[in-house]
Structures are given as structure tokens and as C-alpha cells.
Amino acid sequence: MKRKHSLISTTVGLLFVAGLTACGAEQDAGGDPEDVDTGGETEEAEGETEEVGDADADIRIGMSVLDLGNPFFVSLTEDVEAIAEEDGYEVIINDPQDDVNQQIDAIQNFVSQGVDAIIVTATDQNAIDDAVTEATEADIPVIAHTTMLENADAWVGADEYDMGTALGEQAGDWINEVHDGAGEVGIINFDQIEQVIDRKEGIIDGIKEQADGAEVVGDQQAGDPNAAYEVSEGFIQANPDLVGIFSFNDAGALGAANAAEAAGLDDEEFAVGGIDAVPEAIEAIRDGGHLKFTVDQQPDLTAETLMDVTNAILNDEDYEEENEIEVQPVSEDNIDDF
């Protein structure tokens, strides 16, 4: 009786684990960095990847982004998939969930699968360098998105620092107008990722360039709206004269705007801004309120440029090695364009 029971539980347990692995293969949208790596150990990239488009396609492109928990990358991969489908290509998307180790595995798997090109948003440019070299040595072109890579064939992206200044300058202008160029601000950062530190520095420099009396009194990390909400409550509590909170992304800004509203702050006197121009932030700016600014890094244009460059490389045509995507400040002045 007991033995039979344990046999059943082992069998069902195995089925369960198998189901999990299959689940991972289909749903790489799970952007949880704590997720168990159910399939990353296998030789093929099945566990963490999703194949889209024509399975019999002649051209296959591997794409590894930062984190599909971030709406920007959801838009970007959707746009790339849509273009690939038109071209009759197959795209294999990998979500390393901000983990450099998983990204290295994915690139190596792309190489062993023999894809025709690799698009990568680097989690850490130095750490993935060897894997990128493996790809280029196997004659697979690598197109870097956002972070430039020494050994990549081309780069497409918006400059992180410029993205930051695009927000900072809007914030600084507002401080000039409403608070005569002086005031205390809080910053929500994500210092865990190298490239986002540049973005934060851009925000701070942009604010100070416009409003030289502005002072950063809080600088805290928050990866999601709820964490940003709590950090913002702390900023507001610690600094009764605070005039604004500016975040490295819109998720943080949305949390900060909710905290400002809950604290009963006057939205004429208090501003919140973010980066990414996610639909929820666009709506919030349109509605008026604490959230006043964001920055669009144009995922659709980025996807188009990525695929144009990839096509050019694959067809041996001329292409630009560096393709900068212009960032666009968004505020109530131009919100109707979105």
C-alpha cells in the first residue's frame, strides 16, 4: 500500500515537473527573477524560449532581452515578431529575467542551434562578451540593442544618459516655472543594472542643468510600482518640502504618483516623472495629476531598425554600425500624439 502510494507520487511528480518545463517553454513572459530555472540546464534553449513564426522558415533569429516583466520589452519583442512574421522569419525570444547567467546560456544555445542572427540587450556587457565572441566566431552576426558591445556587428538603441536628461530637463523646467528654480526632489533608481545608472545620472544632470537650485534629497532603488510606492512614502515623510519624484522607469513613477495622491499632495505643486512611455503612464499624463512627464524610447521604431539592420547584414547590404534611436520627451504638451 505504502509502496504503491510512493510510486504514484513519484510518477505524478515527474509528470508535474515535465508539465512545468513545458509551461516554461510556452510562457517566457514570466519575468520573475526568482523563478526556478526549469529548463535552462538542457542543451537546447527550450526551457526559457519561445519560438514564433514559421517553424520551417529559412531564417531564424535569436533575441535575448533584459526582462519581459517590463512592458517596454514586451512591446519591443511583439513588434520584432510582427515584422519577422511579415518577412517569413522565425524569431526565438529569450527572457533572461535580468540574469546575466541565463543570458549567456541563451546566447550559447542560439549558437548551437545555428541561428542566422542574434539580437541581444546586454544584461552586462563584459560578462556576456565571451558568449558574443563565440557567436561571431561561428559567423553569426550579433546586433546589440541599448548597450553597445565591442564584438557586435551593429548597435541599435537610445542612449541611456540622453533618456535620463530628456526626463531631467522636463522636470527642471517645471521646477523653474512652479518653484522658481529650487526644490527638493527624490530619485527612484535601479542601480542593480549598470546601464540604468547612466540613466539616473542623466536625470539628475538634466534637472540641475535647468533648475540650479534643485537638490536630490533621496535616491532609492525600487523595481516595481509597489516598491516605488513605499520608497516614495518614505521620501515624502522624510522631506516635507519635497517638490517631485523622478524615476528611472514608468513603473516607479506610477507607484510614486499613487503615493503622492494618497499623501494628499497638491498636483499643481508636486510633479512625478518616469521613462518608457508605457500605456499606463500615457493615460495618467492625459488624465492630468501628479504624473506629468515620461520619455518615449520608441519600441516600434527600435524594432523596425533592428530588423532593417539584421536584414541588411544577412543580405550583405550596406548598413550603419551605430543606429541611434531618438528619444522623445512626453508631457501634456504633446500627449495628443500618443
Next chain:
Amino acid sequence: MSKNTSSLTQKLPFKINQEIILLLVLIALIAFFALMSDNFLTGSNFINIIRQAAMLGIIAAGMTMVLLIGGIDLSVASNVALTSVIAALSMAAGIDPILAVLIGVAVGTTVGMVNGLIVTKIGIPALITTLGMMTIVRGAAFVSTDGYPVFDFPDTMRWIGTGHVLQIPVPAIIMAIVFIVVWFILYRTKLGRHIYALGGNQEAAHLSGINIFKVKMFVYMTSGFCSGIAGIILLGRLNSGQPNALQAFELEVVTAVVLGGVSIFGGQGKLLGVFLGVLILGVLANGLVILNVGEFYQMVITGLVLLIAVGMDRIYNKKKD
């Protein structure tokens, strides 16, 4: 515990139990932050702290029961995200907010039920079951929204996350109700005695006629129910359904519960201790932000406080596991 009491504690008029140690740690932290910042010890900040601690507390109350029976529930944070997303989607589809709340909480409880069924009927250990469910449920949250947050619905739910009744934040009131109900179940009902008995010795509990299946199902479903409640509060705070909210939060919940003195092997620990553990983590998180201490130092400090609080209990009480 009493046999091994050290000479130090015998000289004191009262036993230094876990709860008193936790209370001292809490007071020390509050005193420290109050000295370091004028903005810490104020009425409005007290409200901030209990409001922030509310979600942690509600989930921790459910997790306490799970740990007491010798189990664990790692799916709680994913479950909160799924609940908030489902309730948000329901409202966006035009469903009445009250019904949306019920749907959300039902989803949370169902996840708990599935955990319970797998643990009891199939016999996969709770750690593995809830680890698997953690991933599945998080995936389900993303699948149901295609990875995007859900917004654009009336903000009637906002009151649950940010409203007040007589100056007391609504989430704190909900937390208080949850703790009172869980306290009543644990210490005033037969079911509560069974929960402790099950964690102490499952074989003995079985022989004494306790229906292990029912107790386990109740505990896992309660944990799921608590996650559902927390999901509704999250939805109210952010006024949107966030599929990637509360990443790794399950570990913070486990931290609060073991900080509160609950043994990870089951059977030992008090709900009062867990409440103090939740407050300690809440005060720490809030105080460190007010002092603008960097995130990386915050992680180190939070881990140290856990080890110090549990370590002091070990030294004074020489508990055996």
C-alpha cells in the same frame, strides 16, 4: 525550554521569551530611527508604517499557519499578483467592483486549494509543490495580461488601498481583522490545537484521530485566501493590476514569520511574535528609506536584524529543534 533556562534568565522576575526579545528589538529600532531623524516619530509616519506592513502582515498570518503544520507556501507573492490582475481584468470588463473583489479572493483561495490537494493527495512536499505553483501562478498572471499591467477602470477600489476610517488606514484595519481571526482559530478552537499538533508530530496527530487532510486543506486555502486579500489591497494601492508585482516577496514573508519565532520545522511559535516580526520589518524598511540608506546596505541590515533577533532567542532560551 524551561529545563534549559540559563542562570541569567532565572534572576529576572519574568522569563525572557521570544516576544519580549522582539519587542525590545522593535523599541531599539524605533529609538534609533527617532534619534537619527525628526521625521520618523510622527503620527503620519506611524500610519505609513502600518499601511506598508499591512500586506506583509496579512500574508504572514496565513504563512504562520502553514509553517506551524510543518509546511511552506512559496506561491504567495505570485498569488497576490495573479489576484490583483484577475480582479483588475474583471473590473476593466465592467464587472461590479464588489464582485471583482470576490472573484479575486476566490482565485487566491483556489490557488491555495490546489496547493493543498497536491500536497495531501499526490504527496509532493510542500516546498516543491509551492515552488512549482509559484512559477505557474506568476506565468498565469503574465499570460492573462500578455505581460502588460491592467489599468483603465473606475478607481472605486482605491479606497481599500489608500482610504482611512477614523484616521486608521483601511489596509491596517484589514490586517487587524485577519490577525484577530487567525489568533482566534489558533488559540480558541480545536482546529488550532490540531494545527499545532500536526506540526509537532504528524504520526501522533494521525493516531489521535485528527483528520490531517482537512487540517492541511484548511491551512493552505487560508494562505491562498490571505494572498487574495493582499492582492485586492495591492490593486487598491496602485489602481492597476501588476503581473510582475512583489517579485521575491514570498521570502520577505517567510523572513517575517521566522523572525517572529515560528519554527520552520512546525509546531512551535506564536502569532504575537509574527505580528512583532512584521512590525520590525516594516519599521526597518521605512526608517532606512527615511535615512536614505542605499538599497544594498538595506539588504545587509535586514538580514543582520533577522539573525540577531533569532540568535538572541537561541542564546537566552537554548531552544531545541
